[in-house]
Amino acid sequence: MNRRNFLQAGALCACSAFDAAVRAESYPSRPVQIVVPFPPGGTNDLLARMVAQSLGEQTGGSFVVDNRAGGAAGSVGAQAVAVARADGYTLLLGNTASLAINQSVYPNLRYDPQRDFEPISVIGSSSLVLVVNSKVPARNVAELVQLLRTSPDKYSYASAGAGSPLHLAGKLFKYRTGTEMLHVPYRGTAPAYTDLLSGRISVMFDNTTTAVQHTRAGTIRALAVTGAQRSALFPEVPTLAEAGFKDTEILVWFGLVAPRSTDATITGRLSKAVASSVKDPETRRRLLEFDIELWGSTPEDMRRFMASESAKWKAVVQRSNIRLE
Template sequence: METYSFPTGCGLQPAHEETPVNRSPKFLSRRGLMLALAALPLLAHAQAYPSKPVTLVVGYAPGGTTDIVARMAAQSLSTATGKTFIVENKGGGSTTIATGHVAKAAPDGYTLLANEMTQTIVPSLFPKLPFDPIRDLAPVTVFAEAPYVLVVNSNVPAKNLRELVALAKAQPGKLNFASGGAGSGPHIAGELLKSVAGIEMTHVAYKGSGPAVQDLLGGQVEVLITAAPTVAAQMASGRMRPLAVAHTKRLSSLPNVPTAAEAGFPEFRIANWFGLAAPKGTSPEVVGYLHAEVQKMIKRPDVREKLLAAGAEPVSMTPAEATRHLETEAQRWGALIQKAQIKVD
């Protein structure tokens, strides 16, 4: 059973200024006793949670990176706590079905969202949702980040990001960049590169990452910017070439691929991230319990190895830091979506 440490001054330890010098320390002052009794419901709640299975809701079908990371987290949390954490997939609606389900769930800590970058994109793509994807959820933490990598078909003459930008400027609009759909992360990434580099490329939307990767390999499109796990297996084929990691530091899994910052484009920074969020109104004690367990999880060598194998880097954010991160990302992508006039059907 989980233990809970009472806050200082709750009464379990006598307040020295209220304890007579001739009284044994085991006795409590009247005020201290009242505070201790008032804290008992908090102790009972902290000890009881979780008393039934906790569900991590994923906004995609099984098999994608978000699903893989969520299942890894559920298994690790179950093993570490002796409690039950399970994954439920609710794909569709650009993750709004899953996000809405969690936002409207009881704020008791038993229904959580396995959230990622899309949560900060959908507010601007779907402004008329019956819930607020940011404010109706309480971030628990962000525990992993997967920086995007820019890859090109091997026939593209550019050997680095600077050469690609020069090529795009010499042939405005002739380079095609692929994505898994309008408003998807790779679409946002392409628009970000266009904006920070001052270039024109033509967006080609596919129904999913798989077809986008296949057409990049086949030469129907020249550029794809996506999370490293999406293209990790194909990079070894020689039919596509990585030019840059869209981040300020190199990926552990791609140590020889320079960053966009190294190429002179530090603002070309985009990464998918993975975290947990609870319905708004979930108690700070439950959020704190979950945050603490996730921090223990990402410090385990086996978990770090699994994240790195999936192209993700472990990170650590408190609930407050995760909240600021989501708000900042939502503002950033909202401004870009408006500038690029991105629409979804």
């Protein structure tokens, strides 16, 4: 390359960098879509709408929730964002499944969370709760573990579907405690609860917000929560670590990501806006009803967290030999 061409190339690079900086500085200049890969009404949808409102207030822009349900555990919406333009105008509000589990469970998945997304922020997380039918003769986790070790063929656990976080939570629990239970997958939590309440199924890991109504009715018993701290909905129920079982922390978490190569100025600005929004007392009060602990992480912290979560669940999936189409 001669000197003239070198200088021209340098000028083009400088102009491109300048244009990118200008676009980032004026962002957002048009509506931003936050894709939720699930139907309206769920926790993902609720969080997305709260985040959209807060980001709009802080940036002066317009953020619109776009529900794109379909595919395996939200894969349609996640895939759409993975191939979208990296201009900051299409974002994904994903969760544990779409950002840390699916790539290990579904070998034909058409996106890789760590390769195809730029992290923005982990918005928050919630524990699961380990529950048993009220007739199961176990008042704590130690007694349940003893039952499972004594009669490994007698007890089974339900989940909302094969490859779901609830399924893998049961697998991780079995591996950490050296126990056996038959897994029975259902198409959603409603039919799973039908059999849990009737006693056809003995054990289940579930979201705290769903389980609490049944524990209050006395039809099921909560033995432990899976987070590092006790749940606001189950303050009297110990964590698995408090019950004596280490390395069993299981979180359902929610995060905001952008397509790969989105300008760091944009992701950084959005991350700071999320961090500011989660400090709002009214936001925290509203999400406490859903037992969600707000985080507001940096992009770098989210990248590390996603890698750690992906590695943890990949090990469980491989050990369990789970492969779904």
